[in-house]
Amino acid sequence: MIGLAHAARSLCGIVAPTVGGYIYEAYGVSGIGWTCSALMILAAVWVQAMGAAVSAGHAKTKEM
Secondary structure (H helix, E strand, O other): OHHHHHHHHHHHHHHHHHHHHHHHHHHHHHHHHHHHHHHHHHHHHHHHHHHHHHHHHHHHHHHO
């Protein structure tokens, strides 16, 4: 599990600057802002969905 986390971090370090450079070149500073906003919204939706799934799983274990 630790190896997978390190591999993901390394991949982000390689991919993120390339993608960020492309977005900046194509759309400028506003493109970076819009991309960050979209990723934050996506993260918030993900947390809400996973939080609901964890809460439902936790409620099931309490019933036992």
